[in-house]
Amino acid sequence: MVQLMNRTDNETKATVSPMEAPVREAAKPVVYDTKQLNLWYGSHHALKNIDLPIRENEVTAIIGPSGCGKSTYIKTLNRMVELVDGVRTSGEILYRGRNIFDAKYSVEELRTRVGMVFQKPNPFPKSIYDNIAYGPRIHGIKNKKILDEIVEQSLRGAAIWDEVKDRLNTNAYSLSGGQQQRICIARALAIEPDVILMDEPTSALDPISTLKVEELVQELKENYSIIIVTHNMQQAARISDKTAFFLNGEVIEFDDTDKIFQNPADQRTEDYISGRFG
Amino acid sequence: MVNPTTRERASVQELIAKAGNNKRKKVIEKIIPIILFLIAGVSVLTTIGIVATLIFETVTFFRQVSLLSFIFGTEWLPFSNKEPKFGILPLIVGTLKITLIAVVVAVPIGLAAAIYLSEYASDNARRVIKPVLEVLAGVPTIVYGFFALTFVTPVLQTIIPDLKIFNALSPGIVVGFMIIPMIASLSEDAMSAVPNAMREGALAMGATKFEVAMKVVLPAALSGILASVVLATSRAIGETMIVSLAGGSTPRFDADFTGSIQTMTAYIVQVSTGDAGYGTPIYYSIYAVGFTLFLFTLLMNFLASRITKRFREAY
Numbered sequence: 001m002v003q004l005m006n007r008t009d010n011e012t013k014a015t016v017s018p019m020e021a022p023v024r025e026a027a028k029p030v031v032y033d034t035k036q037l038n039l040w041y042g043s044h045h046a047l048k049n050i051d052l053p054i055r056e057n058e059v060t061a062i063i064g065p066s067g068c069g070k071s072t073y074i075k076t077l078n079r080m081v082e083l084v085d086g087v088r089t090s091g092e093i094l095y096r097g098r099n100i101f102d103a104k105y106s107v108e109e110l111r112t113r114v115g116m117v118f119q120k121p122n123p124f125p126k127s128i129y130d131n132i133a134y135g136p137r138i139h140g141i142k143n144k145k146i147l148d149e150i151v152e153q154s155l156r157g158a159a160i161w162d163e164v165k166d167r168l169n170t171n172a173y174s175l176s177g178g179q180q181q182r183i184c185i186a187r188a189l190a191i192e193p194d195v196i197l198m199d200e201p202t203s204a205l206d207p208i209s210t211l212k213v214e215e216l217v218q219e220l221k222e223n224y225s226i227i228i229v230t231h232n233m234q235q236a237a238r239i240s241d242k243t244a245f246f247l248n249g250e251v252i253e254f255d256d257t258d259k260i261f262q263n264p265a266d267q268r269t270e271d272y273i274s275g276r277f278g
Numbered sequence: 279m280v281n282p283t284t285r286e287r288a289s290v291q292e293l294i295a296k297a298g299n300n301k302r303k304k305v306i307e308k309i310i311p312i313i314l315f316l317i318a319g320v321s322v323l324t325t326i327g328i329v330a331t332l333i334f335e336t337v338t339f340f341r342q343v344s345l346l347s348f349i350f351g352t353e354w355l356p357f358s359n360k361e362p363k364f365g366i367l368p369l370i371v372g373t374l375k376i377t378l379i380a381v382v383v384a385v386p387i388g389l390a391a392a393i394y395l396s397e398y399a400s401d402n403a404r405r406v407i408k409p410v411l412e413v414l415a416g417v418p419t420i421v422y423g424f425f426a427l428t429f430v431t432p433v434l435q436t437i438i439p440d441l442k443i444f445n446a447l448s449p450g451i452v453v454g455f456m457i458i459p460m461i462a463s464l465s466e467d468a469m470s471a472v473p474n475a476m477r478e479g480a481l482a483m484g485a486t487k488f489e490v491a492m493k494v495v496l497p498a499a500l501s502g503i504l505a506s507v508v509l510a511t512s513r514a515i516g517e518t519m520i521v522s523l524a525g526g527s528t529p530r531f532d533a534d535f536t537g538s539i540q541t542m543t544a545y546i547v548q549v550s551t552g553d554a555g556y557g558t559p560i561y562y563s564i565y566a567v568g569f570t571l572f573l574f575t576l577l578m579n580f581l582a583s584r585i586t587k588r589f590r591e592a593y
Contacts, residue, residue: 080482
């Protein structure tokens with residue numbers, strides 16, 4: 001993990017000098033820039049003219065009622081949404097300046113840079129070790145020593161190393177749901193991605209496991225940009241820097257989390273966060 | 279509780295009590311399991327009957343022929359007038375030749391078909407291909423038999439000039455084609471049963487479709503795939519018509535695939551359709567061979583269930 005941090009810190013330093021740090025706070029570089037994104041499932045218009053600049057080393061929460069398009073949106077960011085038949089998109093999403101819909105940009109390349117954690121823990125039915133080593137292995141890392149190192153780093157990064165270090169060879173399905181989810185986070189960390197997408201990562205977890213994952217998200221944002229979909233508004237308020245409120249496929253409001261929850265600009269946002277609907 | 283005074287009719291609870299269905303239901307509930315048990319018992323009794331007959335006649339056979347010469351004998355000459363010999367090994371070798379070729383042909387093709395169907399095929403393609411595969415499974419084996427004899431053998435002879443008209447290669451290949459649908463269909467079921475969440479997990483890490491198929495889906499479905507292979511092997515061992523028609527009737531204890539062979543099943547056909555007299559060693563020998571065959575398939579079934587348990591990846 002130490003190595004991980006150094007790597008990202010160096011990268012950040014390369015672009016922003018320490019003296020400018022206070023200024024940097026105001027304008028971190030944009031990782032993901034969504035411009036006029038529209039998406040249809042067949043004839044159903046699921047995302048409408050989305051504009052959303054997502055910045056580096058922040059936690060961006062996406063909230064909204066069921067069916068508002070928040071899951072669709074996060075799955076569009078790594079093009080997983082295209083697994084559904086009959087999906088069409090227009091507009092563009094720039095990841096680090098490159099349009100992810102560009103025919104020359106392979107989805108494999110994109111997904112190697114952008115990790116994802118799903119709603120339900122979905123480890124592979126393999127050993128804990130093989131789960132974490134899966135990503136590095138398919139990308140051609142075979143050296144056992146390096147893999148051992150990656151596995152330990154990733155498990156430490158996902159705050160689960162101490163719980164599993166003595167049984168790395170047992171099946172990941174022998175773990176509890178909360179542990180499985182952290183294994184999935186570790187699995188995503190193992191290829192040292194740039195961005196981590198989380199699609200309601202705690203909705204299938206008990207409160208204690210949820211707390212652990214939330215704490216983890218706070219630590220991870222030091223090194224990663226995190227986009228998290230959640231139907232739990234308290235969660236969004238607790239862990240995110242920015243919040244986007246989705247409703248019926250539109251972004252109603254996107255701002256600092258404090259602003260959204262204390263002084264929302266739009267009446268619909270206020271109604272939603274105060275529990276009047278959703 | 280609805281207030282009874284607000285309406286004319288009796289309450290539903292009263293109507294239920296009046297209908298008195300309970301007594302009749304109790305009787306039915308008692309009888310049904312007994313009837314079902316008896317019906318299920320028929321198949322169990324049939325199995326016991328078959329095994330008992332097999333064992334009984336096999337024991338009679340071994341009163342006339344020594345068990346050791348049966349198991350270790352390398353010559354099967356039941357029709358010899360001078361000195362009949364009942365060494366089962368040539369028949370087992372014939373069966374194994376067919377099985378080996380069949381498995382070598384069917385496993386790669388069947389698996390490739392399963393991977394294609396479960397991971398790549400569009401719904402439309404699957405809708406066409408699966409029924410075609412099932413038709414292949416429904417072709418009567420006698421048809422496969424003369425297909426082997428009159429089509430595959432001549433074609434093979436243009437490639438291998440030494441190939442005899444009756445040989446192990448041609449029926450072996452055709453038996454392989456016969457069991458492809460079994461492997462393809464059962465493996466596809468096993469692979470389709472792997473939750474999509476697992477595929478998504480791998481895809482989201484930048485895995486390609488092929489990597490997902492080979493490194494996630496295949497291992498996760500391994501127990502079902504192996505079970506399908508074992509069942510298909512069992513089917514190949516027991517296959518009769520194809521080998522009777524195209525394999526010949528020369529029991530041989532060697533490793534040659536180009537010449538005439540005889541399998542256990544083909545021998546049974548030969549004797550059953552011939553005129554071996556009741557009570558002769560030849561008559562009883564088909565039970566001994568049948569029993570050996572039964573042991574083979576039993577072993578395969580046992581293997582299948584062990585493999586399914588051993589390789590089950592819990593998810």
